[in-house]
Every structure is written in C-alpha cells, then in structure tokens.
Amino acid sequence: MSRSFFITGNQVVFIANGEGADLRYRAHSSVVPPFAQVPARSNPRTETAFVVEYGTLEFMVSGAVAQVQAGDFVRVPAGHTFAYRNVGNEAAHLLSRCVPPVHMTCSVTLSIAAA
Numbered sequence: 001m002s003r004s005f006f007i008t009g010n011q012v013v014f015i016a017n018g019e020g021a022d023l024r025y026r027a028h029s030s031v032v033p034p035f036a037q038v039p040a041r042s043n044p045r046t047e048t049a050f051v052v053e054y055g056t057l058e059f060m061v062s063g064a065v066a067q068v069q070a071g072d073f074v075r076v077p078a079g080h081t082f083a084y085r086n087v088g089n090e091a092a093h094l095l096s097r098c099v100p101p102v103h104m105t106c107s108v109t110l111s112i113a114a115a
Contacts, residue, residue: 035087
C-alpha cells in the first residue's frame, strides 16, 4: 500500500517498507517544487541513496555542497547530516532508498554524471 504525504513542501510517496523493518528499509519517490527546501536531517541507523530523475537540486552532505541534475546519484552514509533544495524552475523528482549500512564508513559520496 502506498502512502503519500508532504514534508516542508515536497510530496513523498512510500514505494516500499519491509514488514517490521521499523523504516530502516524503505524506498520512496519525492517531488520537490521549485525553490522548496528540505531542512537538514540525518538517519543514524540507515544509509540513504538518492537518484535525481528530473530537475536540478543542490545537496548538502556533511557540509559538502554540490548541484545535482537528472541521472546524478547522492549517497549519504548513516549518521551524516544532509539537506537539499530545488534550485531550478521546474519540479524536481527524486528516488531514494534507505538500508542499514553493511559496515560503518566515514566517506561521503557525491557522484555527478559527466556532461
């Protein structure tokens, strides 16, 4: 069953949440309107990965900032702070998934596709 709700201006639709997973395993799709911002947060028990489907976003991960576009991937290790905002003139679409980390790591990954 899909649940949809709004968080600070962006619409989130849960695609998957394993039975009894306590939201540690989940996938969702988000639509971020132009100029909307998702405030800083962290997931202490899960690694989060984002794929930008449409639009242009500015991501902050543990203080590092980068602009990402359609096709780009952002990985946020468990416990690291992240935030993002739509810096484009059209709605941005994101897919994300959260899973418990296989092992703890201190690296932060912003992978930007080559033009």
